[in-house]
Amino acid sequence: MSAVAPQASPTPIAARAPQRVDAWWVRPVLTVIVLAAFVVYATWAGMQNAYYWADPYLSPFYSPCLAANCAHSDVALFGDWWKWSPAILILWAPGGFRLTCYYYRKAYYRAFVWAPPACAVPDARAKYYGESRFPLILQNVHRYFFYLSIPILVFLWWDAFRAFRFADGFGMGVGTLVLLANAALLSLYTLSCHSCRHVCGGGVDRFSKHPTRYRLWKRLTVLNERHSQIAWVSLFGVALTDLYVRLVAMGTIHDLRLF
Ligand code: FES
DSSP states (O other), X not given: OOOOOOOOOOOOGGGOOOSOOSOTTHHHHHHHHHHHHHHHHHHXXXXXXXXXXXXXXXXXXXXXXXXXXOSSOSSOOBOTTOOSOTTHHHHHHHHHHHHTOHHHHHHHHHHHSOSSSSTTSOOSSSOOOTTXXXXXXXXGGHHXXXXXXXXXXXXXXXXXXXXXXXXXXXXXXXXXXHHHHHHHHHHHHHHTOHHHHHHHHTTOSOGGGOHHHHHHHHHHHHHHXXXXXXXXXXXXXXXXXXXXXXHHHHTSSOOOBOO
């Protein structure tokens, strides 16, 4: 019977000093500020139940509009009995997609719970369980949020093309470009998702037998390598798109008509 070497007791946290002397804390602090600001803004905008429709622009926080009480309903699945903000019916899906995103998980584990806050900086807690236990094991639902994000993207593109249809006919305003840019950024975010890459190229023993999937996987890999940058840009994009529609709907700014 082989002897098992006794495990060394973990080094006390206080004794584990960071091995870095640079400003490693800047990134986690910025992450906290930006993510907290986004969550506060998106919650406030979603709960407002006003200023999300400025004909022909619909805020992405309310798309698709699924309730009969929508200023501009896409598919009124919920009848007159729904009295609350229609954003509640839809925001949980893109919100869950972002919350469980592999990249954001890394970012907010580092920023909010310091697990660990940066490379070569000790974890704030004595033990590390990763995502092997409840509740973090639930992060595995990410792939299902990915599936849910596909129909939402279709609606966002529909909103972007509908933004060419003004009361006096076909045209284009700055808002049209804003909605198009938002749909494009969110498409890049979804296509660069790790789950998307796995769905398209995973579970294949030999790529030589699946040349189409291989080509798709290679292209998605190029996007996937930039997923973190796309995640931030698309986050700002969707918030600014809502803000633009909101300000136009409130009459604070006027949408410039290009033709
Ligand atoms: S959206 Fe980031 S990994 Fe899926």
